[in-house]
Amino acid sequence: MSFRVLGIGIGAVIFYAAASATLLGGCDDPGHANVCTSQVPLVCPASPPRYLDVAPIFDAKCGSCHVATTDGEGPWPLDTYDNVSEWAGLIRQDLLNCSMPPADSGLAMTPAERWTVLSWVLCDTPQ
Numbered sequence: 719m720s721f722r723v724l725g726i727g728i729g730a731v732i733f734y735a736a737a738s739a740t741l742l743g744g745c746d747d748p749g750h751a752n753v754c755t756s757q758v759p760l761v762c763p764a765s766p767p768r769y770l771d772v773a774p775i776f777d778a779k780c781g782s783c784h785v786a787t788t789d790g791e792g793p794w795p796l797d798t799y800d801n802v803s804e805w806a807g808l809i810r811q812d813l814l815n816c817s818m819p820p821a822d823s824g825l826a827m828t829p830a831e832r833w834t835v836l837s838w839v840l841c842d843t844p845q
């Protein structure tokens with residue numbers, strides 16, 4: 719995980735401030751009282767994150783549940799570019815409303831991880 723997508727230096731800090739919005743995500747369903755705070759990218763950064771930047775995040779924060787199983791149990795795998803990019807829209811939704819990773823999974827994402835994945839989706843999932 720790196721802050722590379724945020725860029726380095728003063729210019730990048732200004733860009734970051736101008737190009738983001740703070741979102742307090744949550745869910746009205748009391749059974750899923752997930753709340754997380756995210757910086758939400760609004761424009762694709764000049765050097766967009768690529769799959770190799772987000773793959774380790776999906777591995778660490780999603781991969782323990784989203785695996786390919788022989789019995790077809792469990793959610794679909796999030797382990798290849800195609801598997802992840804095909805679901806980019808839903809993944810974005812789930813990150814914005816804090817429903818994935820599930821709150822009780824002990825796999826909370828850092829704001830930087832969420833930012834990286836949301837930027838990657840915003841930039842049209844560069845390979």
Ligand code: HEC
Nearest residue numbers: 776779780782783784793805808809812818819820823825
């Ligand atoms: C603790 C296990 C677990 C982890 C960790 C997990 N998921 Fe899931 N995910 C599930 C299960 C189970 C489902 C299917 C049932 C459901 O929708 O709740 C699901 C469904 C989904 C769906 C589609 C259905 C929907 O409701 O939107 C998306 C998209 C998704 N997960 C993305 C992710 C991403 C991205 C991560 C990592 C950031 C992640 N998940 C981490 C268990 C997990």
